[in-house]
Amino acid sequence: MxxxxxxxxxxxxxxxxxxxSPLHGLERRSIGLVDVAAQSVAAVAPAAAATTVVLLVSGVAPDATVAAIIAAAVLSLGVARTMSQFARRFAAAGALYTYTARGLGARAGLAAGAAIVVGYGAIAMFALLGCAYYLSYLLGGLWPALDRGTTVTVALVAEAVAVAAVLVAGIRLSARVALVVEAVSVALIVALLGVLLVFIGPVDVVAAVTPGRVDPVALAAGAVVALTAFVGFESAATLGVESVAPLRNVPRAITGTVVLSGAVYVLAALTQVSGFHALGLDLADSASPVNDLAGAFGWGPWGVVADVGIAASFLACAIGSLTALTRVLFAMSRDGVLPARLGRTHARWRTPVAATAAALPVIGGVPVLMSIGGIDPREGMQITLAVGATGYIVAYVLVCVAAPVFLRRIGEFTLWPAVTAVVSALALAAALIAFLTVGSDRAGLLSVAGVTLVATVVVVLVGRRRRPLALGAYDEPxxxxxxxxxxxxxxxxxx
Known part of the structure; x- marks a missing residue:
């Protein structure tokens, strides 16, 4: 021998x-790079964001729409590189919550946890409303007699049931469903945008990117609105426990999602800005820009097909956002911050079924109540998007501040990662302040910040009472x- x-x-x-493992109960090391990337891509929902967020950016920064999206892409890439400093060193289900706790301690970790829970929850509501809006838009065109409000309400209930079934049935199923839906949606949108660019004619890319003198405050506000198109790119980190080779695959998924989404958004912005300019129309006044352009250039039926893809993309976003939300709730429960029952998993499918059961009634119920109360889906989308963006950006700022401290603590501090983290944190904070102070509905946006602050304080106080010190459990051999x-x-x- x-x-x-x-x-x-x-x-x-x-x-x-x-x-x-401290995070036992999840199906460890069960999904590969493609499935992990599908989680981030689904949470970002580039097919849906390529149309809806470009429209919102044009309302805030009409003269710098493309530039604002490029600025948001660069900033998102810096944040992604900073998060990868954590993702390359340990696997966690709590993602930004765990990362911040490991870098800055319990109080900052709880603040990041509260902020990202608000972010994931509000964006999931935004996605459900977006799917219902586009479904009602499509069905209204086929059957004009349908009551739109009733259609939206019924669609919201059906979406919540479908999302619940997918989430409980296992991470591999939810990842594959999200992957297929988003891949088809992105392919449809990119193909239609390419065709429209041909019909629009030669596009002056330089003029579109640098239109001349631009109000820097409007550009900053536009950039933070554009940043909402990227939020969720880090959600692959919530699958660190369930991923094969997480220290390699999770950073790749996070960075790759930003690059892919940025390319789609720039293409969408160039097409929409150039198309409406060629038609002499105001992009901000459109209800469905891609559909309107398709109709104007004789491709109306393809615009309908694209709307189907957009609705499906919103549904994938809801699945991705709720998947990430339930993992964070699960991790916070295992740390003792939230009740222990939220840390229970399904014996067969190994999913955080208790966290799903707790989150889904709220995430699905709020949009339904909005619809029953007569709130227009687009107005509801604007509200939930603003809430979600605030939560996400607060969490991003905290994790960027935490990264250099964490690297120094473990003896791996280097200059460039620290510079990237600090610059990203400062840029995010400045952009958020500009957005909250110059937005069209200042009172509403300030109330968004207030809601996020209250949620943060409540969770911090609860966490300090239950378990003030040892937070940030991660997967271990x-x-x-x-x-x-x-x-x-x-x-x-x-x-």
Whole structure:
């Protein structure tokens, strides 16, 4: 018997490993890079955002729509690179909450957790409303007699049921559904945008990107609105426990999602800005820009097909956002911040079913109540998008501040990651302030900031009362994975 064979047959005992991970219950190491990337792409929903967010940016920065989107893409890439400093070193279900806690401690971690819960929840509501809006838009064209308000309400209920079924049935199913839906949607949108560019004629890209003198405050506000098209790119990190080779695949998924989404958004912005300019119309006045352009250039039926893709993309976004939300709630429960029952998982499908059951009535119920109360879906989308963006950006700022501290603490501090993190944090903070102070509905936007602040304070106080110190649990190797691994007898067995 060779030395290697003897070592395998009779390994040297290695103590100190647990019988199960602190995040046990999830289906560990079960999905590959494509599925992990699908989570981030679904949460971003580039097919839906390419039309809706470009429209919103044009309302805030009409003379710098393309420039604002490019600025948001560059900023998002800097934030993605900063988050990757954590994702390359450990796998966690809490993502930004866990990262911030590891860098800045419990209080900042809880603040980031509260902010990202608000972000994921509000964007999930935004996605459900967006899907219902486009479905009602399509059905209204086919059957004009349909009551639009009733159609939206029924669609919202059906969407919530469909999302619940997909989320509970397992991460592989939800990731594959999101991947297929978003891939088809993006392909439809990109193909239609390419055709429209041909019909629009030569596009002066330089003039579209640098239109001349631009109000820097409007550009900053436009950039933060455009940033809402990218939020969710980090949600692949919430699948760190369930990912194969998470220290490699999660950073790739995060960065790749920003690059892919940025390319789609710039194409969409160039097409829409150039198309409406050629028609002599105001982009901000359009209800469905891509559909309007398709009709104006004789491609009306393809505009309808694109709307189907946009509705499907919104549904994928709801699935992705809720998937990330339930993982964060699960992680906060395992840390003792939230009730222990939220950390329970399904025995067969290994999904955080308790967190899903707690979150879905709120996420699905609020849009339904909005619809019943007579709030127009577009108005509801603007409200939930503003709430979600505020939550996301607060969490992004905190994790960017946490990164240099974390790297210094573990003895791996280097200059460029620190510079990227600090510049990203300052740019995000400045852009958010500009957005909240110069927005068209200043009182509403300030109330958004107030809601996020109140949620943060409440969770911080609850967390301090329940467990003030040890936060930020992440996945760890277990005894069964280590040759000769021995776990403490009191920990139990199995994962």
């Amino acid at each position: 060779t030395a290697l064979a003897r070592a395998i047959a009779r390994p040297t005992p290695v103590a100190g490993f647990g019988a199960r 277990v005894a069964a994975q280590v040759l000769g691994g021995i776990s403490p007898p009191e920990r139990g067995s199995g994962d």
